[in-house]
Amino acid sequence: MLVKEYRICMPLTVDEYKIGQLYMISKHCCEQSGGGEGVEVVRNESNVHPQHGTGQVTEKRIYLSSKLPSWVQAFVPRIFYVTEKAWNFYPYTITEYSLSFLPKFSIRIETRFENNNGDNDNVFGDTPTPAESVSFLDILSDPIPEKHYKEEEDLSRWQSNKTGRGPLEESWRDDHKPIMCSYKKVQCSFEVYGFQTRTEEFIHRNIRDILLVGHRQAVAWVDEWHGLSLDEVREYEQMMQEKTNSKVKSSQNNPGPPAASRPPFSRSISVTDERSLKKMGVKTVSMPDPSESSVPHCPMRLHSTPE
Numbered sequence: 001m002l003v004k005e006y007r008i009c010m011p012l013t014v015d016e017y018k019i020g021q022l023y024m025i026s027k028h029c030c031e032q033s034g035g036g037e038g039v040e041v042v043r044n045e046s047n048v049h050p051q052h053g054t055g056q057v058t059e060k061r062i063y064l065s066s067k068l069p070s071w072v073q074a075f076v077p078r079i080f081y082v083t084e085k086a087w088n089f090y091p092y093t094i095t096e097y098s099l100s101f102l103p104k105f106s107i108r109i110e111t112r113f114e115n116n117n118g119d120n121d122n123v124f125g126d127t128p129t130p131a132e133s134v135s136f137l138d139i140l141s142d143p144i145p146e147k148h149y150k151e152e153e154d155l156s157r158w159q160s161n162k163t164g165r166g167p168l169e170e171s172w173r174d175d176h177k178p179i180m181c182s183y184k185k186v187q188c189s190f191e192v193y194g195f196q197t198r199t200e201e202f203i204h205r206n207i208r209d210i211l212l213v214g215h216r217q218a219v220a221w222v223d224e225w226h227g228l229s230l231d232e233v234r235e236y237e238q239m240m241q242e243k244t245n246s247k248v249k250s251s252q253n254n255p256g257p258p259a260a261s262r263p264p265f266s267r268s269i270s271v272t273d274e275r276s277l278k279k280m281g282v283k284t285v286s287m288p289d290p291s292e293s294s295v296p297h298c299p300m301r302l303h304s305t306p307e
Contacts, residue, residue, distance in 0.1 A: 007118040023225035026240040052089030
């Protein structure tokens with residue numbers, strides 16, 4: 001299991017981000033849905049926790065098969081989804097991810113939000129995360145995948161009309177007011193021999209990109225959500241949830257032309273003797289006895305896919 005702690009600062013307060021987070025997640029899920037992939041919300045209801053109080057529990061199905069690298073697609077179904085279960089007891093949340101066909105895969109993200117610049121080394125109150133496992137992500141200067149870059153979300157050019165904040169400048173985390181930090185402890189496990197390390201590292205790279213893009217958007221979109229009440233943002237969340245589910249289901253019910261696939265085979269044929277070959281009209285040649293050959297025998301696996 002690979003455990004890392006990510007710390008992402010934003011020029012917001014924890015109270016402000018309670019609204020911004022709900023708005024950002026709803027809008028982002030809708031933007032990323034389409035073509036049979038995206039996020040389908042299957043449950044979103046209130047919940048009461050004996051320790052953390054009143055909150056919200058959600059369950060989503062995330063369809064993303066084409067976004068996986070080819071070496072992962074080689075051993076997963078063509079159409080599959082990741083189940084996301086989240087318990088939001090703001091400013092504390094827990095999110096878990098699982099695959100129904102792969103029980104040895106799991107991701108758990110524990111999050112706390114505080115009004116500081118990421119200097120709390122024991123925010124979860126158990127055991128401090130080792131320094132080498134802590135990553136500070138800078139929403140201003142850290143690179144994101146080119147496909148996610150939008151000029152209007154570039155925080156070096158961003159200016160908020162409602163709050164008067166922005167643009168962000170180098171070393172903004174040292175002196176910006178207000179400032180808050182999103183602390184995320186991510187536990188990733190993929191207990192499949194031969195793929196564990198590579199897959200866990202791949203998952204953490206993608207989590208890093210998702211965290212950077214999401215937190216950048218929450219700030220860049222501040223004029224869209226700042227000033228909304230909790231009831232108003234919940235209404236927006238419900239509207240976007242219905243729109244997102246409709247986009248995903250519509251694409252799945254009306255798929256485009258089938259992708260190129262391997263030619264079908266009706267059955268496997270195993271020929272073990274010369275007589276059988278002659279009946280099929282195949283000419284044969286004499287082959288040396290492998291035991292007499294000076295070349296060492298090398299087993300071959302058919303239909304195997306290289307990593």
